[in-house]
Structures are given as C-alpha cells and as structure tokens.
Amino acid sequence: ARLGVDLLIFGGAKAGANCTEAIVMFDKSLARRIDNRLKQAGQVASKGRFLAAPFLGLLESKAWEDGAAHANLMARRLAAGVAANTPFVLAHPVEANAVFVRMPPEAHQRLNDLGWACYRFDDGSVRFVCSWATREEVVDEVIEAMRGL
Incomplete structure (x- = not known):
C-alpha cells in the first residue's frame, strides 16, 4: 500500500x-x-x-465527507477554545476529530461531575471526540466548563 x-x-x-x-x-x-x-x-x-x-x-x-469536515472543524474549535480560554494545554496537535487535553486528575473528576463524560489516559491527557453531529454551542459549553475548573 x-x-x-x-x-x-x-x-x-x-x-x-x-x-x-x-x-x-x-x-x-x-x-x-x-x-x-x-x-x-x-x-x-x-x-x-x-x-x-x-x-x-x-x-x-459524499455526505460522509461533509460530516467528517464538520467533525474536524468542531475539534479545531474546541482546541482553539481550550488553548485561549483555559489553564490546560493540548497534549497533541489536532489532526482529525479528536482533541487531547492535559488535565490533572482533580480537574478531570470535576469535569465529569459536571456531566462531561470524558476519558483520561495514563499520561494525563483527556480525550474529547467530535462527530458529524457535534454542535458549536456544545463545544462552547465544554470550553466554558473547563474555564471554570
């Protein structure tokens, strides 16, 4: 290949x-x-x-391309919002629809307690995945939630 x-x-x-x-x-x-x-x-x-x-x-x-482009756009929006508005840093460059944010365990737990279910890896990064159905307002809400941690 x-x-x-x-x-x-x-x-x-x-x-x-x-x-x-x-x-x-x-x-x-x-x-x-x-x-x-x-x-x-x-x-x-x-x-x-x-x-x-x-x-x-x-x-x-080619509707799948529109959905994938939207998911990737929402991931870039999330990454930009995290970088500009929260104390957290991105663990990896955003290359697709997933965003990995370095977050201490306490902040991760508080975010989960607020209803934002997200997975934390052993390296301290928390994964957020956007989809074809992710709305801008939801991305903005999670950024706002992270800002308050």
Whole structure:
C-alpha cells in the first residue's frame, strides 16, 4: 500500500449511518478468504444489503465527507477554545476529530461531575471526540466548563 496502510475500516455509525462498517483492502493479498474469516467472526449479517444501502448512499453522495469536515472543524474549535480560554494545554496537535487535553486528575473528576463524560489516559491527557453531529454551542459549553475548573 502506498500510504503504508494495508487495511482500513470505515465506520458507518461514526459517519452518520447505521451500525455498518466497510473494509477497504489496499493490499489485495489480504482479501484471500476474507469472506470466510468474516463469517467465522460472526460479521456477516443476514439481509446485509439492507444495512449496506444507507452506507452506500453516504459514500455515493459524499455526505460522509461533509460530516467528517464538520467533525474536524468542531475539534479545531474546541482546541482553539481550550488553548485561549483555559489553564490546560493540548497534549497533541489536532489532526482529525479528536482533541487531547492535559488535565490533572482533580480537574478531570470535576469535569465529569459536571456531566462531561470524558476519558483520561495514563499520561494525563483527556480525550474529547467530535462527530458529524457535534454542535458549536456544545463545544462552547465544554470550553466554558473547563474555564471554570
């Protein structure tokens, strides 16, 4: 594979579809017997075409690109707001729809107590993930909550 990727899983639910996933194989040698492997793993749904139809619509209309662009925009908005308005620093550059913020355990617990459920990693970073459905006002609300910690 030219990009160093042999296999890509495209999550339909994360793109705004139902509970479907598409497997994209860049290394064609991996495709050998994939149908059997999926069946053994319980990944072949009866009447799967009914699940695939909305997913295909997302791909053909390129609506998934709009959703992904929106998620990435909301992540950049969150990162900019955290950097400008809170005492916390970003743990990593924002390259997609996830924002990692360095946060002490006490601040993380207070944020969770306020209703903002977020996961804290062992390195002290807290993960925030934006989606196609993330609204600007929600991003602004979590920034405001972090400002008060």
